[in-house]
Amino acid sequence: MAQPLDLGRRISLIDLYDLRMPQRTGTYVLHEENLAIVETGPSPSVPHLLAGLKALHIDPGEIRYIIVTHIHLDHAGGVGLLLQHCPNAMVVVHPKGKRHLADPSRLIAGAKAVYGAQFESLFDPILPVPEERLIVKEDGETLELSAERTLVFYDTPGHANHHASIYDSYSRGVFTGDTIGVFYPQLQEAGLTFCLPSTSPNQFDPEAMKQSAARLEELRPERIYFGHFGMLDDPQEAFRQLRVWLPKFVAAGKEAVDRHPEAPAAEQAKMAAHRLRGEVMAFLDDHGAPSSSSAHAAIELDLQVCAMGLIDYWQKQR
Structure with a gap:
């Protein structure tokens, strides 16, 4: 297991080894008075998440908020399982995602349709989240983690209708989930910054994706925190590449x-x-x-x- 990465500005990144691949999906830890994490990955990644917390000397009972950008299983499938280790945590989700975390039957059916026989090894178990532990954040609403750090939630459809992106006032970065695509940090060793759109089924909408990306770009963030995977400190390059590749994907x-x-x-x-x-x-x-x-x-x-x-x-x- 890789040690958690210190990204500075009181943020750590835990590699979840999603699909048994390094640098695929990550959990961000925000070290504040109200300790929060962003994304859980799927249930098979929860042991890696817990090991990462241990390496950071964090007891899961200290976590106050588990935030998911959207409810696709590679980002939020492990929430129900993780909650068993986090007795004091609340789960923060987009308004359109709440009912699916409380009753994940449709999520399960949709994933089985896409992944077929691989479903169990990739995602099992998917456990419901008790409704009393769910917090909805509407567009523009905030969550204060400390006097210095407030999170602002933005409704950013395009990849999915139930997608939020989250601006962090302290780091001046945005947790974008899949809104502006996937970042491949492995290629930076070859001197290449490379991102591609994420157009997975079944709510992909290219016009909504462009509008959401433009809205995030207007925030002038200093950093992008991708769900897949890692931090990019050149946000303009990520937005530029989305404008290049999204039309190519749609045309294909x-x-x-x-x-x-x-x-x-x-x-x-x-x-x-x-x-x-x-x-x-x-x-x-x-x-x-x-x-x-x-x-x-x-x-x-x-x-x-x-x-x-x-x-x-x-x-x-x-």
């Missing part, structure tokens, strides 16, 4: 649906993923990213899931 989905309208959705998704894989890998080759980088495996997986969301979006448009 449209092409697959337009050219093969009668093909099953799974086949259309394979076509879209194939086109995107070619564009992304060509870009990485042109910029000297080593093919041996562990980022390639993560990108390959992401493109498959993103393609499914793109096809779902275009089929709804038709």
